Amino acid sequence: MAEWEPWCSGEVLVGSGAEGDLVALVEPLSFWGGVDDTTGAIIDGHHPQVGIILAGSALLMGATRGSSSSTSTLLECIRRRTAPEVLLFTDTDPILVVAAVVAWELYGRGPTVVLLSASPDVDGVTRVRVDNDGRVSARRNFERERT
């Protein structure tokens, strides 16, 4: 069995310890128009990762793009429990962070958001775990655990 290993670190902006299967975006994604809030699936036909389910994931991304309604789409995903469990940002972009903080205010739950200090190497990483201090550990080449 693959072991947890230290992977990267950053600043926890919202939430606390959490984990999920890694989805590393290869291109920026607009949640509005790009993610179905009823399923958490990427539906933007222009995006190379169309069809991937984000519900329960640990989503690694740089800046967002497109509509400013993405905050509302993510908030609605959180309400419906189709949102990622963890948001790992490599760029300073508040659009999705705001949805997370508002979700905690409204519902007392939501994704954990970490602003990473550097872009990590995603090769082989399948699952990641964040602790309360912003340390992120990873499992590599490990079969997807979520059923």
Next chain:
Amino acid sequence: MNTPVAPSTELTAGERSMLAGEEGPAVALAMRVLLVAAQAQKAQRLIPITAAHIDGCLYHGPSSLDFVRVLVEGGGRVRVPTTLNVGGLDLNRPDLFIGSSTRRTSATELMDSYVGLGCQPTFTCAPYQLPGRPQRGEDVAWAESNAIVFGNSMIGLRTNRYGDLVDICAAIAGLVPYSGLHIARNRVARSVFTVDPDVRTLDEDLLPALLGHHVSRLTGTLIPVIDGLQDLDITEDWGKAFGAAAASGGGVAMFHVAGATPEAPDLATAIQGLPPLLERRVTHADLMAAHEELTTSALDARLGGVSLGTPHLSRTQLVEIADDLAGRLVQVPTFATTSRSVASSEPDAVARLEASGVTIVRDTCIYGPSKVLDPDGTMMTNSAKWAYYAPSQLGYQVILASRKDCVESAVQGRILVGGGRG
């Protein structure tokens, strides 16, 4: 969970008392949200704004109402002049709304709730087409991607890409994090796109849409400057089409057109002596490829309808479409989307369009949650933004074409594409 207070953001005494709840729960909530946004952007402090434009009035689900209700119950009130983006329906034509009565009721309540917070019932994605818009150099909090890119680029406003929820927080607090495009040195062009002369053979209506889409695909988060268009008349409608396309296809929040936009009287001013991180030539073939990417339908398909007005039509554009129609009747459902402000300023054009069978839609936009049509066949549009989103949002097949081709197709009841194919 208690939202952590950004330790790196310095607050004034007044801001600290707002955070502590001395001006009511809504102000305190707004401050907590703003401080997390500030921390995400590594902002050292907050700065005052002079105006706001709010996107949060478009209904996305029960969570939209959950948030605004907390603000209303907490005594929220905007403290700067605040305009509203499109809502979920045309309040004057609720019959156009396709969806459950529950959703319609919720969408209406959301729009009314934002008005109740002191926002102006403008309901337009093009606040730059309203009288009394803010002026060059003003710090504002604008949401709506096309408005943001237009405000920064064509007016010289200073706004970051504010999203839903933080937009109303900024309006209630009158503050935003000092970061990004509020800082002058971050507004410099770092990519240069030099346009080949032969792109001028493209339809003038399609050129900005295709160019905006193409540039956004390459520039990433770099602010681009477009060079080589010095003898072209860069109108506000040109900038609107370019910006809407660039913001949909990419993350562009600001662009310069050398010799045309307010912060780019020439190329040298736009780049401020910094070496570009990306330099590209733009060819006719590049823009034809962009056209292919934004057209999902075969040209021999059945025409289901025509959509014009994403972003909302300007007064000039309403008149142009009415002139193109010249009193002829449309044979397929044809929609012209604009604001109540623009429509009421052009009653003659509106009357002519309606006499031709065009449905004028105000207050909303005809994609996303506010679906007002259900076409049997391919949709035509001259909007890169609509072409970009309609296939995934609405499941339509789309042809991107010039305004004149869209109008002629609507009149003939079949797809006619000629002028736009250069």
